[in-house]
Amino acid sequence: MCRLLIYKGTRPIKLSHLLTRPAHSIINQAFDSRLRVDLRRPINGDGFGVGWYDSVYDEELGSQPCIFTSVTPAWNNENLTRLAEKIKSPLIFGHVRATTAGSLSLDNCHPWKHGKLMWMHNGGIAEFQKIKRKLQARLPDDIFAVVQGNTDSEWSFALFLSLLPDANARQFSPTVLRETMFATIAALNELARDAGITEPSLMNFCVTDGESVVATRYISSKHDEAASLYFSSGTSFQEYAPGGHYKMSKLDKRENIILIASEPLTFEKADWMEIKTNTMIVITPKMNLLQIPIVDEFYVPPSDPASLHRTSAFAAQKGFFAPRPSPPLTRADTPEKTP
Structure with a gap:
């Protein structure tokens, strides 16, 4: 599976504290096949991307x-x-990539940008070739020309841009980004339905304008789990022991840092909460974190017992499901052999 990571904080952080130093950073997740469930493609070696905004304008x-x-x-x-x-x-x-759609090229590496906006995706649009031309037909000429690669992810970004009131605006409210994300998912579902596609699509989409963040954990199915997605929040994210062992500290009720990731970056289970399937996460400029259900034909309310019985088999088969990692064994954890 591809893996993605989002950091939003009240203070800037060095990229190395997220990408290279942690023992379970997304780069190490990409390299260390012992941490993977994707047996089709055991290593994320198909490129990577990192995007960031300046600390000071x-x-x-x-x-x-x-x-x-x-x-x-x-x-x-x-x-x-x-x-x-x-x-x-x-x-x-x-973002680290294991190719599922599109060729191996710089144009196909996440994230992408347009104006102030940045976008990435973990998942796949089912039978995308069947809906690609109709999706393209919905785009105005200026948005159609934005796309440089050939992935379903980038074309989904173009669809998102086309649904914004103004894709070139200097400012986007959390409400505009949220409502446009809802509309993008609905449009992709409509295209799939019209094409007679029955296989679910995995749509873990992420978008930001540098101030707000919107991320989804979504699948077009009432019975399956979406690709994995977790979040963590606290006052500081730091290394507490040599060897890249990080943890999220919570010294008070403030949320100075919010992390969203396909797979937890730390081995501390208390650090991470799993985002429920078919849920949208919104982080406002003031660091408020909202979890909003995506209510459509694939929504199963928590009161319905069926919500407890979604299966991860489909996402795991596609290589997009990562359970919480277990801490690596230490010498003390290893049972002694009997002579």
Whole structure:
């Protein structure tokens, strides 16, 4: 499975504290096959991307995000290691890729940007080739020209842009981003329904304008779990023991840091909460975290016993389901052999 990571904080953090230093960073998740359930493609070696916003606004630089992508494996890219030690940002998107749609190229590496907006996706649009031309027909010429690659993820971003009141706006409210995300999912479901597609689509979409963040854990099914997604919040995220052992500290009720990830970055179970299937996460500019159910034909209310019996088999088969990682065994945990 591809893996994604979002950091939003009241203070900037070095990229290395998210991407390279933690023992269970998304780069190590991509490299260490012992942590994976995706047996079809055991290593995320099909490129990576990281996007971030400047800590302080500079008129000459503008407010758009900066994105660094590469088709080389993330764990073997010395440029990423060097940059991660020298760049700090209050809002970061990270993504490592295992190709499921689209060729191996820089154009197909997440995240993508348009103006102030940045987008990434973990999942897959079922039988996308059957709906691709009809999706393209919905786009105005200027948005159609934005797409450079050939992934379902980037075309979904173009659809999102086309549904915004103004894709080139200098400011987007959390409400606008939230409602446009709802509309994007609804439009993709409509296209699939009209094409007679019955296989579920996995739509863990993430978008930000540098101030607000909207992320979804979604599948177009009433019976299956979506691709995995977790969040963690607290006052600081720091290394507490040598060897890249990080944890989220919660010194008070404030949420100075919010992390969203396909798979937890730490081995501390108390640090992470699983986002429920078919739920939208909204992080406001003031660091309020909202969990909003995506109520459509695939929504199962918590009061319905069926909500407790969704199965992860489909997402796992596709390689998009990651359970909480178990701490690595230490010498003390290893049973002694009897002579």
